[in-house]
Amino acid sequence: MRVTKRTNIAFRVLMFCGVHADRLVTKAEIAERCNTSESHLAQVINRLAQLGYLHTQRGRAGGIMLARPMAEIDVGGVFRHLEAQAPLAECFADVDNTCPLVSACRLRDAMAGAAEAFYGHLDRMTLDDLICENVALADILNPPRCAKRA
Incomplete structure (x- = not known):
């Protein structure tokens, strides 16, 4: 199973918003x-949205x-909402399904x-499970702090 780029980006957005839950964040x-x-x-x-x-x-x-x-x-x-349109294989598609094995295929x-x-x-997982106490994720998603000048 392959996750679409759209779903991958969606989770980046959700995690970013979760790490910064105390404020509005920008697309930039x-x-x-x-x-x-x-x-x-x-x-x-x-x-x-x-x-x-x-x-x-x-x-x-x-x-956001x-x-x-x-x-x-x-x-x-979230995965179900975003991946529902992408059929797992050709035989799952409502249109453009040309597989002649559909009626007898156990693989489907x-x-x-x-x-x-x-x-x-x-x-069984929530966005909270992905973010809570995940210091490494917070470090990646927070902008680097500027060093104070003397």
Whole structure:
């Protein structure tokens, strides 16, 4: 199973917002610290806001923040919301499925079970589990401090 770039970026955004839960963050900050373009971020942020994971505020003093507590954002749910459109294999697609084995294929059922196990494992984790006491993550997502000049 391969995670799409959109989902990968979405988790960077959610983790960044979680580390900075005490304030609004900007798209530019996220782009810089998470090594992604602002144009990709805009699409992902819009989708996460539509799904109720982010609150966005426009304007000069605007920004982005989590729309709910980190303990209420389950990782599996986010994956399901973002990956639902991407079929696991051709035989899972509603359109463009040309596989002649679909009616007799046991591999499809095996893959469906494996995907459900994958999501089931992620369902037991929250954004809080990814961030809480993760000092290394906080170090990466916080901008470097300037040294004081004498």
